[in-house]
Amino acid sequence: MRTPVILLASGCFNPLTNMHLRMFEIARDHLHRMGQYDVIGGVISPVHDAYGKKELISATHRLNMIKLALQDNDWVKLSDWEAKQESWTRTRQILQHHQNVINAYLKSENNINVNEADLNWMPDNIHKQCGTNRGVVVKLLCGADLLESFGTPGLWADEDIEAIVGEHGLVVITRLNVNLPEFIYNSDILTKYLANIMIVTEFIRNEISSTKIRRALRRSESVKYLIPDKVIDYINKYSLYGSQNTHL
Ligand SMILES: Nc1ncnc2c1ncn2[C@@H]1O[C@H](COP(=O)(O)OP(=O)(O)OP(=O)(O)O)[C@@H](O)[C@H]1O
Numbered sequence: 001m002r003t004p005v006i007l008l009a010s011g012c013f014n015p016l017t018n019m020h021l022r023m024f025e026i027a028r029d030h031l032h033r034m035g036q037y038d039v040i041g042g043v044i045s046p047v048h049d050a051y052g053k054k055e056l057i058s059a060t061h062r063l064n065m066i067k068l069a070l071q072d073n074d075w076v077k078l079s080d081w082e083a084k085q086e087s088w089t090r091t092r093q094i095l096q097h098h099q100n101v102i103n104a105y106l107k108s109e110n111n112i113n114v115n116e117a118d119l120n121w122m123p124d125n126i127h128k129q130c131g132t133n134r135g136v137v138v139k140l141l142c143g144a145d146l147l148e149s150f151g152t153p154g155l156w157a158d159e160d161i162e163a164i165v166g167e168h169g170l171v172v173i174t175r176l177n178v179n180l181p182e183f184i185y186n187s188d189i190l191t192k193y194l195a196n197i198m199i200v201t202e203f204i205r206n207e208i209s210s211t212k213i214r215r216a217l218r219r220s221e222s223v224k225y226l227i228p229d230k231v232i233d234y235i236n237k238y239s240l241y242g243s244q245n246t247h248l
């Protein structure tokens with residue numbers, strides 16, 4: 001029997017790009033092809049304002065843009081749980097929260113313990129998709145650069161990396177200039193849990209990044225076909241990222 005999986009991507013989404021959405025598609029295809037997993041949903045969890053990364057705009061805008069981008073998406077949902085906490089939350093806790101909530105929800109007969117905000121990111125027809133006796137695993141979906149950041153001294157606690165890889169698992173999309181197999185080989189923890197790390201090669205190379213989008217907007221260059229049209233409209237409406245509203 002296939003294990004039901006939810007793919008959760010955390011990050012700044014400053015702003016969301018087409019590549020963020022592509023990641024889910026590529027990962028789901030890959031997991032289904034592997035045969036052991038049934039991807040029942042995807043979740044985007046934008047980081048809290050307190051993360052304080054350079055040029056990070058308010059979570060309200062980032063959440064709104066994701067909401068618009070997901071209007072036509074029938075399986076990836078937005079979770080605002082992380083962004084609405086008191087302060088920044090470690091990725092391990094985000095994965096645990098979502099996995100605990102969904103499994104508690106599946107087991108409960110009357111669903112009394114789940115609040116509205118958590119219902120928003122759950123897959124449609126979740127009971128039908130899973131039944132009550134199969135545990136859902138929430139895996140971290142990320143790009144190779146995020147995995148590489150595991151090696152930055154002091155950034156991730158070893159026990160968090162161990163819990164993320166051991167208890168949840170990673171689905172990593174390749175990115176230019178990152179040698180994933182070698183990076184994993186150089187890490188004892190990652191090598192220990194190799195079976196729980198799925199590397200998905202992006203053969204239709206796509207190096208869109210939010211940094212490049214912000215740069216283009218600052219320079220009043222077109223970002224059409226790189227981010228969803230509704231996100232472009234939103235950026236122009238609120239003059240975000242220094243955009244001059246020149247390409248509507
Ligand atoms: N072109 C891409 N290929 C593979 N993974 C990507 C790509 N763009 C973003 N990701 C992944 O999406 C997740 C969210 O990343 P993030 O919000 O930092 O986006 P980003 O485009 O890398 O932004 P920035 O340029 O501001 O760092 C991360 O796991 C990141 O690795």
Ligand SMILES: NC(=O)c1ccc[n+]([C@@H]2O[C@H](COP(=O)(O)O)[C@@H](O)[C@H]2O)c1
Pocket residue numbers: 010011012046047051053089090091092146149155156157160
């Ligand atoms: N220790 C941790 O859990 C930890 C450390 C650094 C970044 N992160 C997460 O990684 C994601 C991407 O961060 P960057 O945009 O800085 O690459 C964010 O969602 C952030 O919360 C988690």
Ligand SMILES: [Zn+2]
Pocket residue numbers: 145
């Ligand atoms: Zn990034």
